Amino acid sequence: AREEAMRSFRNVDKVRDEAYDIKGGGWFETLAQDIRYGLRVLLKHKAFSGVAVLTLALGIGANTAIFSVVNELLLRPLSYRDPNRIVMVWEITPEGRHQNTTSRSNFRSWREQSTSFEKLAAFTDLRLNLTGNFEPEELTVQLATPEIFEILGVDPILGRYLLPADGEQGTAPVTVISYALWQRRFGGRNDIVGQQISLNGSPVTVIGVMPAGFQFYIKQRSGTGRPAELWSALSVPRSATIAGERGRYLSVVAKLKDGVSAEQAGAEMRTIAARLSEEAPQYNKNFSAEVLPLREQFYGNVRRPLWLLLGAVGFVLLIACANVANLLLSLATSREKEIALRAALGARRLRIVRQLLTESLLLAAVGSLVGLAFAWLGIKGLIAISPRDLINLQNVGLNSSVLLWTLAISLLTGIVFGFAPALHITRLNLNDSLKEGGKGEATQASGNRRLRSVFVVSEIALAVVLLAGAGLLVKSFIHLQQVERGFNSENVLTMVVRLPDSKYPDDPQVVSFFRQSLERVRSLPGVQSAGIINFLPFYGGLGSATGSTIVGRRVPPPGQEPTTDVRVADDGYFNALGI
Numbered sequence: 001a002r003e004e005a006m007r008s009f010r011n012v013d014k015v016r017d018e019a020y021d022i023k024g025g026g027w028f029e030t031l032a033q034d035i036r037y038g039l040r041v042l043l044k045h046k047a048f049s050g051v052a053v054l055t056l057a058l059g060i061g062a063n064t065a066i067f068s069v070v071n072e073l074l075l076r077p078l079s080y081r082d083p084n085r086i087v088m089v090w091e092i093t094p095e096g097r098h099q100n101t102t103s104r105s106n107f108r109s110w111r112e113q114s115t116s117f118e119k120l121a122a123f124t125d126l127r128l129n130l131t132g133n134f135e136p137e138e139l140t141v142q143l144a145t146p147e148i149f150e151i152l153g154v155d156p157i158l159g160r161y162l163l164p165a166d167g168e169q170g171t172a173p174v175t176v177i178s179y180a181l182w183q184r185r186f187g188g189r190n191d192i193v194g195q196q197i198s199l200n201g202s203p204v205t206v207i208g209v210m211p212a213g214f215q216f217y218i219k220q221r222s223g224t225g226r227p228a229e230l231w232s233a234l235s236v237p238r239s240a241t242i243a244g245e246r247g248r249y250l251s252v253v254a255k256l257k258d259g260v261s262a263e264q265a266g267a268e269m270r271t272i273a274a275r276l277s278e279e280a281p282q283y284n285k286n287f288s289a290e291v292l293p294l295r296e297q298f299y300g301n302v303r304r305p306l307w308l309l310l311g312a313v314g315f316v317l318l319i320a321c322a323n324v325a326n327l328l329l330s331l332a333t334s335r336e337k338e339i340a341l342r343a344a345l346g347a348r349r350l351r352i353v354r355q356l357l358t359e360s361l362l363l364a365a366v367g368s369l370v371g372l373a374f375a376w377l378g379i380k381g382l383i384a385i386s387p388r389d390l391i392n393l394q395n396v397g398l399n400s401s402v403l404l405w406t407l408a409i410s411l412l413t414g415i416v417f418g419f420a421p422a423l424h425i426t427r428l429n430l431n432d433s434l435k436e437g438g439k440g441e442a443t444q445a446s447g448n449r450r451l452r453s454v455f456v457v458s459e460i461a462l463a464v465v466l467l468a469g470a471g472l473l474v475k476s477f478i479h480l481q482q483v484e485r486g487f488n489s490e491n492v493l494t495m496v497v498r499l500p501d502s503k504y505p506d507d508p509q510v511v512s513f514f515r516q517s518l519e520r521v522r523s524l525p526g527v528q529s530a531g532i533i534n535f536l537p538f539y540g541g542l543g544s545a546t547g548s549t550i551v552g553r554r555v556p557p558p559g560q561e562p563t564t565d566v567r568v569a570d571d572g573y574f575n576a577l578g579i
Contacts, residue, residue: 031358038359048331049363052324056367056413059320061374062313063409068379068402069386070306072395073299079213079395081153082255086294087262088218089120089252089269094286094560099220101248104236106276106284110252113272116265118257121148122234122250125223127498128199130185138498139181141199142216142228145236151255152216158182159193159208166207167233173204174232179212181229201502204232213395218251218297225539253294266291281558312469315462317409321417322455322462328360328421329452353422360418361411368410372398375406420451487537488578494536518572531573543567 009015042049077083089110091100102110107122114120123144130137146162155161156176166174175197177186186192196203210231217227234250256265269289276284292300299306342352379396386393497517504510514532521530535543544566549555556562573579 034355034358035362037355038362041359042362045331048327049366052327052363053367053370055320055323056364056410057370057374059313059317060364060368060371060406060410060413061378063310063317064371064375064398064402064406065378065382066306066310066313067405068375068396068398069382069393070310071399071401071405072393074295074303074306076401078295078298079154080294083294085118085256085258086151087254087256087265088292088294088297089254089265090220090290090292091248091273092288092290098290099292101221102250102252103248103283104250106248107250107252108236109276110269110272110289113275114265114268116257116260116268117254119147119151120252120254121145121151122236122252123148124234124249124251125228127224127496128230129201129498129500131198131201134185137185138496139199139230140224140226140228141175141230141232143232143234145234148216148231148253151253154211154214156208157211158190159206161208162231162233167235169235169237173202174207175199175204176208176210176231177206178210178229179214182209199230200498200500202500216253218253220297221251223249254291262291262293283558285558285560312466315466317413318416319459319462319466321413322459324360324363325417325421326452326455328418329455356422357415357418360422361414364410364414364417367413368406371410372406375402485537486579492577496536496539518570522572529572529576531570531576533567533569533573535567537577 006012078086080086088099089102090098091102091106092098093100101124102122104122107120111120121144123142125140125142127138128141130139144162146164146166149155149161157179159176161176162174165171177192182188182192189195192206192209195206197206198204215227219225254265256262266289269291273284273287273289277287339352343349376398379398383393383396497514499510499513504513518530518532521527545563546566547561547563549561
């Protein structure tokens with residue numbers, strides 16, 4: 001029976017191999033063989049492998065670095081609770097200026113009349129001096145209504161956040177501090193809650209510490225131009241009159257009710273703004289309102305540049321692929337007889353293509369590993385040169401999403417630059433290829449030249465696009481550098497001095513301080529001239545503005561009065577800046 005069974009199987013080893021392949025063992029074994037052989041080939045051609053790996057590493061590293069920024073700023077959810085429901089609410093001025101701050105009275109009306117929001121919070125930034133038994137430091141303090149922490153959905157790691165009672169008149173001032181400030185100035189002391197600190201010479205009690213990485217900074221209309229490190233209560237009393245609160249300096253953040261879109265909330269806010277325009281035309285005539293999603297507020301102005309930059313480094317990667325494909329074609333010339341011999345011994349074309357693709361994927365894998373090192377350096381450089389007001393930029397890094405992107409792009413890269421050469425080299429005439437000096441070598445070389453010409457043309461086309469774009473960007477940058485600013489900043493030093501109300505409560509004391517300080521500065525060796533002004537050029541933040549009328553002319557109707565920015569300077573300011 002055994003002999004009869006063996007005769008029916010005929011070639012037992014062949015049947016055993018087929019069963020092995022069906023179970024998958026043969027595929028893994030041949031893959032391992034392909035990898036070992038591919039490594040030997042790459043190590044044999046060290047110069048080729050080094051150039052190919054470096055070329056791919058630059059392309060993959062650049063793509064990984066830019067994608068890490070795109071992923072953090074544009075793709076990952078914001079680090080707040082229900083971030084898609086958080087919006088900013090702004091006014092639109094009669095002149096059409098968007099994202100304008102509002103007044104306390106208008107904020108109170110928005111909160112009372114709107115139905116689209118769960119909560120609204122108002123805030124404004126200012127600079128205060130932290131003093132005590134250490135070196136003084138100027139810090140940004142965000143005055144906010146207590147709802148702001150509930151809207152953002154972030155709880156302190158120590159103590160509590162602000163409550164409505166904290167903003168009531170007559171209560172002792174309290175503050176919540178950032179994690180970074182807690183570590184930097186107070187050594188991370190666990191007993192910081194309940195301790196008093198000095199802000200502009202006045203005692204303030206610390207009631208909480210926010211978690212590490214928490215930041216809420218809105219660049220538009222910021223009064224300081226930098227993120228806050230402390231949060232204190234902002235009072236919005238119900239009894240105050242519109243006439244006493246017409247100054248517009250509050251930014252507003254809100255949380256939409258479930259199921260309400262930003263567009264629906266914006267329509268309601270425009271209706272409320274029109275109603276306020278009719279009720280108080282002397283202050284609100286022709287003012288409108290708008291609602292912006294928080295991500296749009298944070299990154300709306302960088303979304304397009306980031307996607308363009310990702311596309312540009314994608315072009316760089318395509319150029320790298322074309323370069324490596326050309327190198328593979330050059331290497332293929334020396335391997336024609338090897339490939340022909342494998343085919344003559346029975347290797348199918350698909351099997352040879354798989355071997356060659358394995359080699360190209362090995363190149364891509366090593367290139368991606370080296371590219372990760374380049375990406376790490378690139379990320380550090382991008383963070384160093386990026387605007388400091390980009391929220392979450394400090395979280396950019398080589399996380400799991402970025403590593404998956406690198407894996408996917410390296411696999412795709414290996415297939416892209418390896419597939420065409422692999423197919424091309426396997427289209428051989430065995431007889432001609434195995435003959436020394438046969439016409440097949442000339443034919444194959446001619447085919448290689450045609451395909452390499454295609455790659456070269458593609459590289460040049462992609463490079464021209466990149467160079468044209470880069471040239472236009474450089475030209476624009478040079479033009480921006482040459483814009484006449486109206487003053488001479490060369491050898492000009494500036495400083496910002498804010499006096500604490502506790503030490504300088506009266507105007508004459510303030511004037512006396514600056515007059516004496518200016519006299520001493522002018523007497524310093526090397527100082528040619530000096531002056532003072534309340535807002536430096538390009539300093540950012542909110543400035544002073546006022547309505548105006550011309551004596552002897554008819555007073556314009558509400559909403560049509562001319563307004564102007566106001567700066568207060570002394571007689572030395574224009575001379576110091578060469579104006």
